[in-house]
Amino acid sequence: MKTSEIRKLFPILHQDVNGHPLVYLDNAATSHKPVSVIEAVKKYYEWDNSNVHRGVHTLGSRATDAYEGAREKVARFLNARSTEEIIFTRGTTTAINLVAASYARSVCREGDEIVITPMEHHSNLIPWQQVAKATGATLKYIPLQADGTIRLEDVEATITDKTKMVAVTYVSNVLGVINPVKQIAEIAHRHGAKILVDGAQSTPHLKVDLQQLDCDFYAFSGHKMCAPTGIGALYGKKELLEKMEPVEFGGEMIDHVDLYESTWKELPWKFEGGTPIIAGAVGLGAAIDFLTEIGLGEIDKHEKQLTAYAMERITQIEGVSIYGPRENRAGLITFNLGDIHPHDVATVLDAEGVAVRAGHHCCQPLMRWLEVSATARASFYLYNNEDDVDRFIAALLKTKEYFGHAIG
Structure with a gap:
């Protein structure tokens, strides 16, 4: 499908912002939703709205089928072995915190190690800080190279037989680095450690095969891949999830309750206490259908071409600093323009209808x-095109002209 045809499917793109046609380049923060996702959520609320797994009436059955159908789509999309390994969460942050609180705190002791990288999003850093504080484990960092990448030699040197947990982002939301998570998983397993992969920035853009990666846990958010906000998932290997205790207790996740003791449902429901995010899951299923129809390979190819074009254009602007590797990077460019504060850059760009993050x-x-x-x-996505890049570059040049004294 051509980019021009894809753009027609996203209603939000067809508006003016500050008197200019919108150019949305903040996709690493959140993506927009196609008509098919919006309609799927609307249909659920208009026709199927009911709680799941409880009522025997028709609406309850339809809602349950839609909710569990979305789980099946996630499992196929990521090539998980079973739907039992897919836990619906509010997003990547909740998923990582679940693993940190339930798994890592139960296995880490004083003298053990938790290994991460300095490029991690706070959501994949602070939970491990808290585990280290609670258990006495040591938090260690794989060093970065000058361009922000990591070397497998350094991974080998950092992970030891004392390492219990490795947590690493697949794709950096700042540097655009695509980490060799398969090889990192192999090293972790060789030392008896488990690995969690933060897939927030990879799942929307790359074809993810969990069996090939062989990670123990994988977390992602729906809102970065055309789905609604507030929905995401945790993948965990069944043998690990079965040993883990829930971190939220209440309705839906219980099997039997006495006055002083209770037992939990089987996977995956023992981790989904309370009324789940049903409409979000329905929207996530629709988003997976949409992305699958277009093809993750085509999305990746399009973004690489667009990023290369944008990199060629932006490096011609005197005074621009680019962070991260120049090649083999994801579809985003993090930069500074001379001594101009990034918030000022973003403000001028917004006045031109160009949305970036600062x-x-x-x-x-x-x-x-x-x-x-x-x-x-x-940051770019499947609906961005070269015209968006040209508008972005033109707005940067206007910013440079406006703040000319701060360049060079």
Whole structure:
């Protein structure tokens, strides 16, 4: 499907912002929703709205079928072995916290190690800080190279037989680095450690095969892949999930309740206490259908071509600093324009109808490693095109002209 045809399927793109046609380049923060996803959520609320797994009436049965059908789509999309291994959550953050609180706290002891990288989003950093504080384990970091990448030699040197948990992002939301998670998983397993992969920035853009990656846990959010906000999932290997205790208790996740003791339902429901995010799951299923029809390979190819074009254009602007590798990177460019504060850059771009992100991107330790307080970021998705890039570059040139004294 051509990009021009894809764009027609996203209603939000067809509007003016500050008197200019919208150019949306903040996809690493959240993506927009196609008509098919919007209609799926609307249909659920108009026709099937009911709680799941409880009522025997028709609406309850339809809602349950839609909810569990979405789980089946997630399992196929990621090539999980079973729907039992797919836990619906509010998103990546909740999924990582579940593993940290339930699995890591139960296996880590004083003297054990938890290994992560300095490029992690706060959601894949702070939970491990808390586990280390609670258990006495040591938090260790795989060092970064000058371009923000990591070397497998350093992974080998950092992970030891004391390592119990490795947690690493598949794709950096700042650097655009695509980490070799399959090889990192092999190293972790060789030392008896388990690995969690933060898939927030990979799942919307790359074909993910969990059996090939052989990670123990994988977390992602729906809203970055054309689905509604507030829905995501945790994948965990069945043998690990079965040993883990729930972290939320109440209705839906119980099997038998006495006054002083209770037992839990089987997987995956023992981790889904309370009324689940039913409409979100329905929307996630519709988003997976949409992305599957277009093809993750085509999306990846399109984004790589668009990023290469954008990189060629932006590097011609004097005074621009680019962070992360120049090649083999995901579809985003993080940058600074001379001494202009990124918030000022984003404000001028917004006045031209161009939406980018500015700030520390929930990666404060990485900002300190880069020796900056903040950066601006343009991130691309399947509905962006070269015209968007040209508008972005033109707005940057206008910003440079406006703040000319701060360049060079």
